[in-house]
Structure formats: structure tokens, C-alpha cells
Amino acid sequence: MxxxxxxxxxxxxxxxxxxxxxxxxxxxxxxxxxxxxxxxxxxxxxxxxxxxxxxxxxxxxxxxxxxxxGSGERARAVLEAHVRRVRETAEAARSAVEEILRDLEGAGGPAGGGSGARARIGGAELAGAVRQVAPAAADPAVCEEFPVLGCVLIELDGQEVRLVATDRYRLAVRALRPSSPAGESCRILVRVPDLREAAAWALRRAEAVVEIGPGGARLRDGDAPDESRDLPAVAGTFPDYRQVLDALPAVRHRIVTDRAALGAALAEVEAAAGGPVTVRAGQDRLTLVPRGSGARELAAVCTGAPVPPVAFNPGVLLPAVEAGVGPDVLLEFASPDLPVLVRSADQGSFSTLVMPVRADSADG
The missing domain is CATH 1.10.1660.10 (Multidrug-efflux Transporter Regulator; Chain: A; Domain 2)
Incomplete structure (x- = not known):
């Protein structure tokens, strides 16, 4: 078949x-x-x-x-352990939501055309894409020298809406499939704070219509077109991210591991070590070796030709892992001196490139 x-x-x-x-x-x-x-x-x-x-x-x-x-005995033990974790997570979520509801009740509830291109997207989907991509934009210190790196590139090409951000050490790309694209292909740069405010507005709408024209961009409520949110455009030339992606060689090695566990280990390393962390992969293990502290081992599924150990700044790799969706994260390596591609097993439309660093430096 x-x-x-x-x-x-x-x-x-x-x-x-x-x-x-x-x-x-x-x-x-x-x-x-x-x-x-x-x-x-x-x-x-x-x-x-x-x-x-x-x-x-x-x-x-x-x-x-x-x-x-595995054996039948091992399978039963794994399944039963998963059920226990799910129950604990559900109980923690229930307690958190009940506390939020009590806070809301106490506060009285939460506060609440021209040439170009347009695309209709789910409001929550758009807000989620902004949440994933925006952290890859540069911090204010870098933006003083390179203002465009403090922006998110929004592209409409008739088939997809793409959000792209980079701070030179990582590159995040999220593609969205609009329900009704129209118009010519175009692109616009939007400051991260403006886009985050617009995403919060879109989150409360079932659908949002993204419009890009000569003067900038606008979000309209898909059900109430008179309600809209402007997105001022920023002048500048965004780095050619397609050239970066096209230049990557074929993947040699893949590692799949628990996303939450990897994130927790990286956060612990970042807080304790303050330096680069070396990633080593075995047949069924992912090992994090920070400078000056003990190694952390995680269960993993490793496939492809083995690659030498690769070092990363944990403060750069951690946000890429946290921005994913689902219980797993996939790391794809082509070479120890080239960026690793961080993907979500449950969302192929989002990926992040993370640059490695020298093992004796956190900055590369």
C-alpha cells in the first residue's frame, strides 16, 4: 500500500x-x-x-x-507509570484552573482593503504561532545594532502564512495553512511587542483575517470585520532564511526524547553551570554533560549514523525545546559544526535551527 x-x-x-x-x-x-x-x-x-x-x-x-x-511485563509497567503521570498532571491542572477561576471571580472577570494579500487563520492557531516564533527574535541589546532582528517576518504567498524570527544563534520558522488565501505574495516586518499584542487580541477570536498592504498589516475579526488591530510595518531587510535552510546538508543522526524532561534538564544545567552543555547520543540514551557538574541521562530513540558530541548554550537550546508541541522533541544533526534542527513530533510545521558553540565557550 x-x-x-x-x-x-x-x-x-x-x-x-x-x-x-x-x-x-x-x-x-x-x-x-x-x-x-x-x-x-x-x-x-x-x-x-x-x-x-x-x-x-x-x-x-x-x-x-x-x-x-519490550517484554509484556515491561510494557505493562510503562503503561501503568504513564497513567500515574497523567493523573498527577490532570490533578495539578485542575487545581491551577480552579485557583484562576477564583481569582477571576474576585476581580470581576478578565479585562477585556486595498492591494496586497489576505489570509484567514484560526485565532488560537495564529496566537500559538506567535508564541513559538517570537522568543527567537533578538534581545534589545542586539536590536540596537540590528533593528530587524527584533522583528518577526510575516510572509503570505497564497498557500501559506509563515512567521520567521532569528537572533543569529537560532532561527524559528512556523508555517500556517490559511482557510481562504487571496491576493499577491508579500511580506512584512513587525516588531515583536506589536505582534504579541495582536496575538493576544486574535486569541479571543474564532478566526482572524491577516491583511498585508502597502502601508502595513492589519488583523480583522473573521466574524466581525469592523473589529481590527493594526500592525505597523518596520523598514529593513530581513536575513535570507531560505538560503540558510537550503544550505543544510542531509540529516545524519536523529534523536527523539521526552520534551519536558529535556527542558527540565537544560533549565537545571543553565541555572547550575552557567556554561555550555555537551550533547552525547547513544543507542537509547541522550546524555547532557555540562561544564563543572554531573551528567544528566535521558531515555531516547537514536537513529542514523552517530555524530561526535556537540556543545550548545543551554539558554539558546532551552527555548527551542520549550516552544515545541506534544510530549516529544526531535533533534536532527547533519554535522557537529552545523546547526541542529529542533522539531516537534506532533507539529511538522514548526522548526527551529540552533547553532552549536565551542565546548569552552557559552557564546560560540
Whole structure:
């Protein structure tokens, strides 16, 4: 079966199947050497359905692999441990929400056309994209010399809306699929504070219409067009991010690990060590080796040719990990001296490039 037919049978998206192939969890039985098309066998359906069910339950991929390929006793222990974590997380969330509701009740509730291009996007989806991309913009000190690095590039090309930000050490790109694109391709630079304010406004709308024209950009309420929010344009030339992405060589090594666990370990390293952290990968382990303190080990799924240890500034890598979606994070390495690509297993439309540093320096 081709990937589309198999995807419909097992209830997984083709993009998810490609991701599970990259991770070695569910490789196809055959890949066409000329076209790259993947083909699956009926005998793989049960494994694919089990993967889908565990992912729907929010299980990290490292745990999924233990259930798939471990003993029955090990699988039961992993599943039971996941249920305990889910219950604890749900209880913590319930307590937090109840406290917020009490605070709101005490405060009386929360405060509340021309040439170019336009695109209609879900308000929450747009706000989420801004949350992911904006942290990659430069801090005020850098912006004094390079003002455009304090902006987010918004691109409309008729098929996608892309948000891009960079501070020279990382590059974040999020692509959105609008429900009704129209007009010519265009781009605009918007200051991060202006975009964050607009994202907070869009979050309360079911849909937002992004309009880009000669004078700047505007967000309109998809259900009430008279309600809008202006986005002033910033003059300048944004770095050619496409050239950076196109220049990356083929991926040699992939690491999938628990996103929350990696984030917590990086935060601990950043607070304690204050220097670079070296990433080492083994067959089923990701090891963080900070300067001047003990190593941290995390369960991981590692595939591809091994790469030498790579050092990162934890303060740069941590936001890239935190900006992801879902329980897992995927790190893709091409070379120890080239940027690592940080992706979300559950959201292929968002990725971040993070530059490595020298092991004896936090700045590179």
C-alpha cells in the first residue's frame, strides 16, 4: 500500500508516518529509490494502530518504543507509570484552573482593503504561532545594532502564512495553512511587542483575517470585520532564511526524547553551570554533560549514523525545546559544526535551527 492508503487504514496522517519512519519506529517495507515513495504491508497495521492509540494517550515516543518492542511485563509497567503521570498532571491542572477561576471571580472577570494579500487563520492557531516564533527574535541589546532582528517576518504567498524570527544563534520558522488565501505574495516586518499584542487580541477570536498592504498589516475579526488591530510595518531587510535552510546538508543522526524532561534538564544545567552543555547520543540514551557538574541521562530513540558530541548554550537550546508541541522533541544533526534542527513530533510545521558553540565557550 502507498502511504496515503495505509494512513487511512490505520488512522495516522502521512506526515506522522514519515516521522515514525525517520525515528525507526514504523519504517515502510519498501521505499522507491527513484521517487522516495514509501510503501507499507498489511502486516504492519496492528503496530501502526497501537502506535496511534498510545500517541492519542499522550505517551512519549521513548515509552511507545518500550511497549512495542519490550517484554509484556515491561510494557505493562510503562503503561501503568504513564497513567500515574497523567493523573498527577490532570490533578495539578485542575487545581491551577480552579485557583484562576477564583481569582477571576474576585476581580470581576478578565479585562477585556486595498492591494496586497489576505489570509484567514484560526485565532488560537495564529496566537500559538506567535508564541513559538517570537522568543527567537533578538534581545534589545542586539536590536540596537540590528533593528530587524527584533522583528518577526510575516510572509503570505497564497498557500501559506509563515512567521520567521532569528537572533543569529537560532532561527524559528512556523508555517500556517490559511482557510481562504487571496491576493499577491508579500511580506512584512513587525516588531515583536506589536505582534504579541495582536496575538493576544486574535486569541479571543474564532478566526482572524491577516491583511498585508502597502502601508502595513492589519488583523480583522473573521466574524466581525469592523473589529481590527493594526500592525505597523518596520523598514529593513530581513536575513535570507531560505538560503540558510537550503544550505543544510542531509540529516545524519536523529534523536527523539521526552520534551519536558529535556527542558527540565537544560533549565537545571543553565541555572547550575552557567556554561555550555555537551550533547552525547547513544543507542537509547541522550546524555547532557555540562561544564563543572554531573551528567544528566535521558531515555531516547537514536537513529542514523552517530555524530561526535556537540556543545550548545543551554539558554539558546532551552527555548527551542520549550516552544515545541506534544510530549516529544526531535533533534536532527547533519554535522557537529552545523546547526541542529529542533522539531516537534506532533507539529511538522514548526522548526527551529540552533547553532552549536565551542565546548569552552557559552557564546560560540
Amino acid at each position: 502507498n502511504i496515503g492508503t495505509f494512513a487511512r487504514r490505520v488512522g495516522l496522517a502521512p506526515s506522522a508516518l514519515r516521522f515514525y519512519d525517520d525515528c525507526g519506529v514504523l519504517p515502510p517495507v519498501r521505499v522507491d529509490g527513484a521517487t522516495g515513495y514509501r510503501y507499507y504491508a498489511p502486516g504492519q497495521e496492528a503496530r501502526a494502530v497501537l502506535v496511534r492509540r498510545m500517541r492519542e494517550a499522550g505517551m512519549p515516543l521513548t515509552d511507545v518504543c518500550q511497549v512495542l518492542d
